[in-house]
Every structure is written in C-alpha cells, then in structure tokens.
Amino acid sequence: MPQTTAVRRPIALIVILSALTAVAPFAIDMYVPGFPELGVELKSAASTVQLSMSVFLIGLVIGQLVIGPISDKLGRRRLLLGGTSLFTVLSVACAVAPTMPLLIAGRFLQGCAGAAGLVLARAVLTDRFAGPRLPFYFSIQSMILGIAPVLGPLLGGLIVTAGGWRAVFWVLAGLGVVLLTSVFLGVSESLPVERRAPQGIGATFTAMGQLMRGRAFAGYTLTLGFAAAAMFIYIGGSSYVFQDLFGLSAAQYGMVFASNAAVMLVANIIFGRASKRIAPSLLLSGYITVGVAGALALAIQATIAPTLGGTWAGLAVVMFGIGGTFPSVTTITQTIGRSRAGAAAALSGGGTYLFGALTSPLSGGEVSAMALYMLIALGLAAIALISARPWQPVVERTLT
Template identity: 55%
Template sequence: MISPSPSRSTASHPTDADTVPGGPPRPAVALIAVLGALTAVAPLATDMYVPGFPAMGEALGASSSAVQLTMTAFLAGLVVGQLLIGPLSDGLGRRRLLIGGVTGFAVFSLACAFAPNIGLLTGARFLQGVAGAAGMVLARAVLTDRFHGPRLPRYFAVLSQVMGVAPIAAPVLGGAILSVSTWRAVFAVLTVLGVLLLPAVVRAVPESLPPERRHGGGVAGTFRAMGGLLARRAFMGYVLALALAAAALFTYISGSSFVFENLHGVSSTTYSLIFATNAVGMLIAGATFSRLVGRGTRLNTLLTAGIALAGLGALAQVLLVLTVGETLAGTWATLFVTVGAIGLVFPAAMSIGQTLGRSAPGAASALLGGFQFLLGALASPLVGLFGEASSLPMALIMLIAVAAAGVALVALARPWRGEGEPGNGHAG
C-alpha cells in the first residue's frame, strides 16, 4: 500500500481548469490538444505502415514473418518504454523525459525510413516504440498531476477517444501515403510528426511535477512505488479490466479486415466505411461518457455498463454465427455495439486507475498502459491461428477477453465499493 506524504497530498484542489465554468481555459485546451497528439503517435506508428508490408518484404528481401516481427518489436518497445519511463518520471519529473521521448521518436522514425535491411529496421522499430511510449505514459501522468475532481475523467475520455480511433485510422492514412509513395514515406511522415510535436511540447506542456512532490530514494524508490501498486488488489483489477478490453479491441483491429473483405466480400472502400462507422461509435461513447460524468454518474457504474454491453455485443456475434450463420449486417451491428462499449470502458478504467495511483501517477500510468499493449499484442495474432473459414474465432476471442475483464472487475476491483471515484477518499 502506498501512502502519500504530506507534500504529495491527494486531496482535491482547484487548478486553472477547475476554476473556470463552462469549460477549460485556453492554456488547458492547448495542453489537452498536445497530450492528445502525443497519445496518438504510438497507435499511428503501430499500424500506418501495415498496407506496405508486401512491398517492404520485397524491397528488403525479407520474409513475411520477418516483416511482421518489426511490428512485434515496436509493441515490445511500447511496453518496455512505458514500464521504464512512467515510474522514472515520478522521481525525475515529466518534462525532460517527455522532450527526450519526442526527440527520440523523431530520430528513430528517421532511422526506420532509411533502414537498409530488415534487421536494422527491427532494431529501430523497437527503439522507436520505447521513445514513443513517453508520450502515452506521460500524457496520463501529466493529466493526473494537473487536474482533480470531475474534470479529470472528462479529459481522460479525450485521450481514450484518441487511443480508440488512432489505430483504426492509421491503416487508412498509411494507404493514402502508399498510394503516392513507398513504405519509407510512412516513416518520413512519422519523423515530421515528431519534429512538429517537439516545439508544441516545449510551449504547451510545462513541468507538472515540481521537485517537492517527487518520489525520493532515487530510481529504486520509484520502482518500489510501482511494486506497491502491483500489490494493490483494486488497482490491479482496474488495470486488468482495461487491458483485457484492449485485447478485445486489438483482436477486432487485426481480424476485421479478413472477416469483412474475405468472408463477406466487401471492397476495401466499403471496409474502410465500416471501420470508420465503428470508430464513430467509440467517439459517441466517449462523448456520452463525458456528459454522464458531468452529471454525476459514478465511474464504476459506467465501467460496469461498458463491460456488460461489450460482452453482450460479442455474445450476440457468437450466437448469430452459430445459429443464423455469417451475415454482413449482423456482424457489423454486433461489432459496432462491442467496439462502442469499449469506448466507455477505456476512460472509466483509466480515470479510476490513475486516481487510485495518484501517489505515483507515472508508475500507475505505466502499468495501465503497459498491460494494455501487452495483452493487446498477445491477442492480435490469435485470430489467424484458428483458421479463416469463419468469423467465429474473432468473435470468441473478443467474448473471452471481455468476459475476463468482467471477472477482473468483479473479483479484484469490486466496483460496488466505489474506489477511485472523485472525492471518495480512496486515492492511493
């Protein structure tokens, strides 16, 4: 159990955004916009180059499995980077690590663009992931440092919408780039994105963790704080609920193109429309979450409802395939429900987890994000392992993931206790 020192009080206190009615002031708007862009970087870098896999393999003389390994390396870098940078920032502060991460992302994206062989590309992708993780993990930590009370979950809803939509938009953006250039141009665009983000971070993201609120004890002390969070039953329940919901979303992202294009015979343009419609579902869910939180709805209620609704959507898809068979309308409708419901799960679990881990926001953010990408990366390739004759494998994997999220919620988090709600005194 981590107990905050007096200098790290977790009591709610007004900030610039808490004192202005009707919405955040202009500095907060700029901050949220930059943090949202930082959150989008890693999901975009994950999937933008996927449409160029065949051309990449041909250009570098690499097998398809070797090309796939470059994505695995990037995801591994994201997990490692978050688990390292998050807790380190609790002792060193956010700003220096964030600037270093953005700089490193630009440098390693450029290295990817000019990689002469698949081995160097794989290594550069891992380092690109480590650097890109800084934006994701520190964006959540900065929000936790700066904001308290009901505004915090509303801002997390913005980051969650970015996290949900960016992986869906990335292949479309990548395809547009590849229509006029080569796969190397995708990494050139990511380099430019990193370069543009650097002055934005310098200008709009001040240090949010002053020295008097940082963890003492050096590096060992910051990682002991992470160990304390790992030992907290409720906190880990919310971490696992978030990560397992992410596994369901990653399964959808990796398997839906096969389901719609191969099984149902839709064109790539129609598939993009379906993908975009489901992304809009996540945006609607995020907006609904923000509105309900603003009206005083409990975060645990929204989280429970999101997991239940996602489970019903996945179960409906399984039952449709087993009874009626494969139908385009049925598959689209059930996936819209499941993916949209995950748009409620993300901001609720993230807000509660960061509130419970407020004594070590960087470590809390690292565990929330690290587990999210770890389970997502493990779930993504499972669809292809169980055959391509039906959408049932994708639906079953999504259902199992969401059901496991429900088990973690009930058995560990125990949402009826109301931990992590704004102002209830359970912050850690």
C-alpha cells in the same frame, strides 16, 4: 493538490497531450499499406515484415513500464522532451534503414521512445486536474486513440502511394518535430519537486508492485487489459472476416471499420458527459455489461448462421462497450495511483499493449473464432471488474 490553477490554457494542453498519445497508434498503422513493397525491397518474408510491428508493440510496453515510474522521481517534462526527440531521430533511422534487421532494431527503439508520449500524457493530466474535469479530459484522449487507427491506414495508403514505405517514416519524423516543438513551448513541468518520489529511482518501480498488490487497482487494470485484448482480436481478424468471408471490398471494409470506430467515439462522448453525474466505476460496469452482451450475441449468430448485418451489429455493440471502458478505467486507476501517477499510467498503458500484442493473432480469419475469443476476453474483463468491487468508492492510495 493537483495544480489546476497553474493551467492557463487547458484546451491547448489537452490538444498537445492528445497528439502525444496518437503518435504511437499512427506509427503502428501508417506503414501497414507498405508491407508488400517493404518486403520486396528488403528481401524479407511477410512474417519477418510483421515482426517489425510486433517489436514496436513490445517497445511500447517496455518503454511505458520504465519511463512512467522514472518520471515520478525526475518529473515529466524532460522525459517528454527526451522521448519525443528520440522518436524523431529513430523515425529517420527507420526511413533510411538498409536492411530488415536494422529496421526491426529501429522499430523496437522507436516504440520505447514513443512510449514516453503515451504514458506521460496521462501522468501530466493526473498532475494537473482533479474532480469532474479529469474523466472528461481522459475521454478526449481516448477519442484520439479511437480515431488514430482509422486515420492511420488511410493516411498511410496515401503516403505509400505517393512516396513509398520509407516516406511514412519521414512523415513520422516530421510529426515528431512538431510534437517536440509543441512540448517545448506548451507543456511545463507538472510535477513539482515537493511531490516527487522522495527515495531513489529504484523505489519508484517498487510503487508499481504496491499498486498491483491492491485489489482495486489490479482488478481495474486487468479489466482494461482484457478489454484491450478483445479490441486487438477484432482489429487483427475483422479484415479477413469482412473481406474474405462476406466479400466486401477494401473500401467497403474501411466503411465498416470506420463506423465501429465512430461507435467507440460515441461511447467516449457519453462517458465524458455522464461522468459529471455518475461515478466512473458504475459507468464502467455498464460498459462492460454492454460489451459482454454484444460479444455473446455475436458468438451465437456466428455459430448458428453468420451474416454480414449480424456480425456488423454485434461488433458495433462490443465496440461501444470497449470504447467506454478505456476512459473509465484510465480515470479510476489514475485516481487510485495519483501519488505515483507515472507508475499508475505505466501499468495501465503497458498492460493494454501487452495484452494486445499477445492476443491479436488469435482470431485468424473465421468469424466464429473471432467472436469466441472476444467473448472470452470480455468475460475475463467482467470477472476482473467484479474482483475490483466497483460498488465501493474509488479512493487514492498513498504510496511511499
């Protein structure tokens, strides 16, 4: 059974684990304001500078798919300590990188190391808690993930203005030191030896295949992946839509982005409260329905007569649906894969960033294209959800 009695200070643990999940989004967004300066200093084209972000996302995917299953065999704590330590060291390496190829290599490895916090934070929560508290704590993690993309560029802009793009990586290194200390002092081993995978490490990767062969787990994981794709399409295209098409300033666009992020936080809060009375699978069905309806309305108005107010409102509805989808799916997939929580977290988390990396360039600068691709992504999310049969009870799947 989960070690609920072993957690003397659950709030402190939740804060640390939430901070671990936020470090990767911060590492994605904080140095974006420094792209022009970075390109000039390292004599690289904009496309090459963008590659340094893409390889970080790839590292996050690969790192989660490797670290998660391994933790089912070796435990969580030592991998958390190792991953956080490497993230700190690699942040320093990026800060002093003299050439673009070295920076790109450092960013890829930094992503692999940063994946430890993302995947193992979910696994530790699954180890420690069960019942109505689990979806509530996952909703808190999702709120942190929603806040990070808003604060990241803002903080990054201040840091770049004060100290240049390299200062961002020094700040990330400092954050790594704080997280490493917090994990060392505040996160004990959550997976006792008797609950670890009895076979070798290779068998823990087999567990991922067993999970994905299950209709429910695969359907819910794909639901999250397609919803994440819609979110990344929005992130990738919204600045062009609101600034180039509707003529908003950077500050005004920041307000629009922040308001939509706030809507996602509201969806998370509602999920955290409602999950005590309503099954997460039913809540997920509602959130996906809202997301699809918002995307459809957005696409219609974008095709007929796109307006600032209509686009803003349509995106707010979509973001509400996506905001509730993240904690819902995480709760469900971690419940199904509780016996191999690391593998389950790797699949859902890795899929999120994989779908995001593949789809973020799709929207371009046209509101109609952004709306259409978001509608397609959320429509596929709805199909994947139906294949998972959300009307059936969610039960743990025992894996060998």
